[in-house]
Amino acid sequence: xxxxxxxxxxxxxxxxxxxxxFLSYLCIAMPLPIVPVFVTTQLGYSNVWAxxxxxxxxxxxxxxxxxxxxxxxxxxxxxxxxxxLLFYIAGALVALGAGLFSNMPLAAYGALLSGRLLIGIGESxxxxxxxxxxxxxxxxxxxxxxxxxxxxxxxxxxxxxxxxGVIMLDKLGFAAAMAISAVLPAISLLVIWRIPxxxxxxxxxxxxxxxVIGRIWWHGSIVGLQGIGFAxxxxxxxxxxxxxxxxxxxxxxxxFGGGFVLVRILFGHLPDRFGGVPVAIVSLGVETIGQVLxxxxxHPAFALAGAFLTGLGCSMVFPAMGREVIRLVDPHLRxxxxxxxxxxxxxxxxxxxxxxxxxxxxAGYGSVYLIGAxxxxxxxxxxxxxxxxxxxxxxxxxxx
Numbered sequence: 001x002x003x004x005x006x007x008x009x010x011x012x013x014x015x016x017x018x019x020x021x022f023l024s025y026l027c028i029a030m031p032l033p034i035v036p037v038f039v040t041t042q043l044g045y046s047n048v049w050a051x052x053x054x055x056x057x058x059x060x061x062x063x064x065x066x067x068x069x070x071x072x073x074x075x076x077x078x079x080x081x082x083x084x085l086l087f088y089i090a091g092a093l094v095a096l097g098a099g100l101f102s103n104m105p106l107a108a109y110g111a112l113l114s115g116r117l118l119i120g121i122g123e124s125x126x127x128x129x130x131x132x133x134x135x136x137x138x139x140x141x142x143x144x145x146x147x148x149x150x151x152x153x154x155x156x157x158x159x160x161x162x163x164x165g166v167i168m169l170d171k172l173g174f175a176a177a178m179a180i181s182a183v184l185p186a187i188s189l190l191v192i193w194r195i196p197x198x199x200x201x202x203x204x205x206x207x208x209x210x211x212v213i214g215r216i217w218w219h220g221s222i223v224g225l226q227g228i229g230f231a232x233x234x235x236x237x238x239x240x241x242x243x244x245x246x247x248x249x250x251x252x253x254x255x256f257g258g259g260f261v262l263v264r265i266l267f268g269h270l271p272d273r274f275g276g277v278p279v280a281i282v283s284l285g286v287e288t289i290g291q292v293l294x295x296x297x298x299h300p301a302f303a304l305a306g307a308f309l310t311g312l313g314c315s316m317v318f319p320a321m322g323r324e325v326i327r328l329v330d331p332h333l334r335x336x337x338x339x340x341x342x343x344x345x346x347x348x349x350x351x352x353x354x355x356x357x358x359x360x361x362x363a364g365y366g367s368v369y370l371i372g373a374x375x376x377x378x379x380x381x382x383x384x385x386x387x388x389x390x391x392x393x394x395x396x397x398x399x400x
Contacts, residue, residue, distance in 0.1 A: 010137050013195055014149065017137075020081075021130050022153035024188040027088045027181045028057075028123060029161025031095065032234045033253060034169040034177060035112070038098070040239070042174065043105040047239070047357035054235045055353030056113055060120025062346040066209040068124040069339025073332060077133035080335075081192060084125025085185040091118030092182035099175025115178075122185075127154075127342060132335040135326070140334075143326045144276070147319030148268030152261045155311070158234070159257020166238065166250035207333075213340045215328050218386060219321040220344030225379035226284060226317040227348035229291045229310045229372035230256065235353045237307065240365035246300040255304045259311025267316065276320035277387045283320065284380035287313025291373035295366050306369070313376065318345065348375070 036050035072080040095115025098108040127150070134146035168177040213220070237252030271279050290309030297303035322341060329337040356368040 013137050014134050014146065016191070016195060017130055017134055018149045018153045020188045020191050021126070021150055022157050023191075024085055024088060024126060024185040025154045025157035026161045026164075026184045027092055028119065028154075029158040029253070030165035030168070030177055030181050031092075031119075032158070032165070033162050033238045033250065034165045034174065035116070036235055036239055037166075037169060037242075038102075038174045039109070039112070042102045043109055045105070045109065047236075047360045048354055049109070049357075050239075051235055051353030051355070051357030053109070053112055053116060053353075055231075055350045057116040057120035057123065058346045058350030058353075060117040061124040062343050062350055064121050064124040065128075065339040065343040065346065066336070068121075069128050069336040070209070072125075072129050072132050072335035072339070077129040077136065077335070078192065078195070080125050080129035081133065082189060084122045084129060085189045085192075087118050087122030087125065088185035089182050089189075091115045091120075091122060092178050092185075094118060096175050096178035096182070099173055099178055102174065124339070124342075124346075128335050128339045131322075131338055135334065140326055140331070142272065144271035144319045144323040145268055147322045148264045148271075148316070151315065151318055152264035152268070155257045155260035155264075155315070157257075159254045159261065162253025162257070163250035209336065209340065212329065212333060212337050216325045216337055216341050217344075218382065219325050220341050222280060222284075222379045222382050222386070223318055223321050223341065224344035224348040225375040225382070226287060226314055227345040228352050228375035229287050229369075230314050231349045231352035232291075232356055232368045232372045233294075233307055233310060234349075236356060236360060236365050236368050237303075239360075240294075240368070241300065241303070243365050244300070246303075248300060248304070251304060252307045255307040256311035256314075259308040260315040261311075263312050263315035264319075268319065270316065271320040271323045276323040277383055277390060279320040280317050281380060281383045281387060283313045283316045284376050284383055285313070287317075288373050288376040288380060289313070291369045291376055295369035295373060297366070310372075317379070 032054065035053045039045050039050040039053045040047065068080065092115065095112050098112035101108045131146060131150055134150060135143050138146060165177055233252055233256050238249040241249035287310050290306045290313055293306030293309060294303050297306060322338065325337050325341045326334060356371060359367050359371065
């Protein structure tokens with residue numbers, strides 16, 4: 001009975017944080033499949049500009065990772081999360097202007113990009129602060145559980161938010177979708193007000209951000225290569241289906257998110273039990289198969305199955321590699337390291353949109369998923385190299 005009393009408050013706070021992340025991340029999920037549609041159909045721009053509309057948010061996230069990670073370590077995760085949610089609200093409201101002025105394509109596109117930049121900064125703050133807060137609540141020994149829960153919240157939001165966004169675009173328009181995107185993080189802001197924060201590390205000595213990246217770049221590269229497949233689904237799956245005259249285009253993110261969340265719920269403990277690298281190897285193999293299936297799909301069911309397999313494969317790579325990153329650094333550098341680590345995935349997201357758009361213009365939407373398959377296969381090879389090297393000389397933990 002005593003152990004239950006001491007464990008339950010921490011678990012309850014962790015689950016509440018997970019719910020907060022799910023709700024606020026709908027601000028990311030709802031626009032993701034509809035921004036390319038809005039840019040190409042209502043503003044009349046090409047797939048390259050549509051990809052940039054998606055990817056520019058990740059550019060802002062990448063550029064701010066070092067600052068937001070250090071801010072979270074120094075000032076505390078709760079304050080960082082509040083700031084991130086405010087950026088979400090501001091970004092959604094600015095992007096709303098694009099929907100209101102769609103008859104002025106240049107101005108509308110500028111408003112869209114500005115809003116996406118603000119949302120990107122918000123994502124940098126929100127994702128790092130929530131994970132740091134969660135690890136601070138339950139302890140580093142359960143870090144992969146925290147990462148698994150937070151990822152389940154994010155991709156669960158993608159599974160739900162993707163089709164909701166498509167329906168809202170068709171029924172109510174882009175501006176209405178952005179208006180609701182602004183309300184959701186505002187609700188999250190109210191929810192976290194009463195959750196106790198965790199200790200910050202304002203006075204600890206810190207190496208440079210570059211030196212922290214030097215410790216984790218191999219792990220980050222694996223996560224970045226994994227992220228190409230998801231970015232391709234998020235940016236071009238709806239356009240791919242519409243180009244093929246297939247129905248159920250909005251279910252791509254649902255299939256991906258369903259597979260992703262299923263693995264997180266059933267197997268989120270595996271990195272803590274078996275180690276992060278073996279789990280990443282299996283996961284990247286599954287993702288490769290999923291991307292190949294979308295690329296070669298003769299029927300929408302095959303493409304949806306490929307999205308589901310991609311979700312299964314992508315699910316555990318981030319928490320598996322993140323567990324190893326947390327073990328490589330001291331506690332006062334945890335948020336900084338996680339921010340740098342996540343930046344590799346952001347780079348994949350940011351570059352995939354415009355590059356894949358260029359490829360889609362020249363070789364068709366299906367070819368985008370060949371790029372995703374190649375990325376996942378390269379990650380699979382790198383994870384095997386890391387596993388071999390770690391067995392020869394296991395890394396020393398930087399902190400617990």
